[in-house]
Amino acid sequence: MSGSNMGDWFGGAGGSSRGSGQGWPIAGLWEAMEQLRGQFEQKGGTRMGRGDVRTAVLALLAEKPMHGYQIIQQIEERSGGSWKPSPGSVYPTLQLLADEGLIQAEESNGRKTYSLTAEGREVAGAAPEKSAPWEGSGTRDSGRTGALPKAGIDLAQAVAAVGRSGSPEQVKEAVAVLEDARRRIFSILAQD
Structure with a gap:
């Protein structure tokens, strides 16, 4: 204009x-x-790599237990709004991590809260030098985001x-x- x-x-x-x-x-x-x-x-699209949802979930759950919606909100918030994974990518990832024994779910008031298992803490802490996906260049966090x-x-x-x-x-x-x-x-x- x-x-x-x-x-x-x-x-x-x-x-x-x-x-x-x-x-x-x-x-x-x-x-x-x-x-x-x-x-x-x-x-540069808002899609992240295939393993980024997994990495993000593990990083967030290393901080504290959360339910799925909180995980989605935290990723969006920490990426400055440039990445908001869909429930269709987060919930299957949570199920896969539970199947692998890396997280466990506890149901309370009709809502599942996820937390890391001992094995999950090892995996999450195994690569401390690797930044969380929202901190990397893939999130387009350059002023154009x-x-x-x-x-x-x-x-x-x-x-x-x-x-x-x-x-x-x-x-x-x-x-x-x-x-x-x-x-x-x-x-x-x-x-x-």
């Missing part, structure tokens, strides 16, 4: 910016958001809200803020 066509995006070219999106190309904005998300994901696309998408959602229900004055003010933000962001790239 260059500054020259910002008015078109916000209904500034003769369209109304209030109400049910008249003059406001909501579909175009959502399409642009999806393109933005796609550009970030093309930089979770925080930046999330901030862009959050901004786009706020802009869409102003476009849907803001007054013409509010839309004009939002355009000014966005133009200033764009200049400031480009100035970051200009720094040494």
